[in-house]
Amino acid sequence: MNILQEIFTDHYEEMLYTLHPRDSIIENVDKMILCGDPAFGGAMYGCKHCGNLKFVPFRCHSRFCPTCGNKYSMERTTSMAFKLIHVTHRHCVFTIDENLRPFFLEDRSLLHCLFHAVSSVVLRMFSKLNKSQNFVPGFIMVLHTFGRDLKWNPHIHCLISEGGYSDLGQWRHISHFNYTFLRNSFRTALLNEMQHKLGNSFKKVKAKCYEDHPNGFYVYAKPNSCDSKTVLNYIGRYLGRPVIATSRIDSYDGDSVTFHYNRHEDNKYIVETVPAITFIERLIQHIPEKHFKMIRYGGLYARHREIDKKLYRAISREKHHIYRSFNRWRQAISLSFGYDPLKCPDCGSTMSVLELYYNHKRVSLEEMYEKAMSKARRKRGYG
Structure with missing residues (x-):
């Protein structure tokens, strides 16, 4: 659980009863809090060099996360x-x-x-x-x-x-x-x-x-x-x-949040400490x-x-596929939390996906491929 998830989890009920958030706010906050919860499934990665396994949960796809x-x-x-x-x-x-x-x-x-x-x-x-x-x-x-x-x-x-x-x-x-x-x-x-x-x-x-x-x-x-x-x-x-990036949140003690920024007028470094509910109110608006x-x-x-x-x-159009092929999820994790989620902790090699899980139901990549092909055939009227 990252620091933003911790803040919103601790003060979720207070947010509901004091700030009366809009439906879109509740939807995005709920997604953000549950982002990375293994109960919603994920992917099992394995290292080809040392055999190390790692389970990576699915993300929430909320812009607020x-x-x-x-x-x-x-x-x-x-x-x-x-x-x-x-x-x-x-x-x-x-x-x-x-x-x-x-x-x-x-x-x-x-x-x-x-x-x-x-x-x-x-x-x-x-x-x-x-x-x-x-x-x-x-x-x-x-x-x-x-x-x-x-x-x-x-x-x-x-x-x-x-x-x-x-x-x-x-x-x-x-x-x-x-x-x-x-x-x-x-x-x-x-x-x-x-x-x-x-x-x-x-x-x-x-x-x-x-x-x-x-x-x-x-x-x-x-x-x-x-x-x-x-x-x-x-x-x-x-x-x-x-x-706000999580790197700008300096500390959270359960009651108040300290964050920093460079003031726009003179670029002066400012450190501000506010009550957690005030911090939440500023963000969700x-x-x-x-x-x-x-x-x-x-x-x-x-x-x-x-x-x-x-x-x-x-x-150029010829280079579009190169830019689209970048692993956006991997880059996002690296930028947000400062580590590579697909780097093997033992040997440092890049891990590859082995199997996918949806709500703890194991689904092999072969099954996923066959289902996708069947769906495509039905859509085109081939039976």
């Missing part, structure tokens, strides 16, 4: 990498007024407004370049609802190609982004979207936002551009990360509703046209 969340983020960042065009990209962060944050916490359907606002602003900025040829960029939007201190802070990270592709198949490089336009347009687009959803009761809040932010909402962008290779490393390391998409694609990355296939990708 530190192990499975890492695996999920690896799969998503690999999927993102396949879409990237071989051009430089700009990383922009679209933030909102602090007074708007509670609206998104109370009504999570408003999070769609963030995506819509960013998408419309980016496309509008590029459409102003040449409306007749319709230059369209490729961009990826990732929603983060947390800050480094784990508090509620919804914002959008956006990777935007430095250039657009026209309907005539012409690429136009853009090195200068109009940040004044982005700030003002993002503020207007988001507030209009929210008023459309919330009605006239939102008018006073909207007026206050215009008064407090005459220059628009803050849109941050790193001054250095990212070439395609740097972007591939960047999205895997940052954009797909879970809310970031669990999204079921089927909610935290990563969305826009422009060139959202459409599938014949003319777009001519664009040179950062990872």
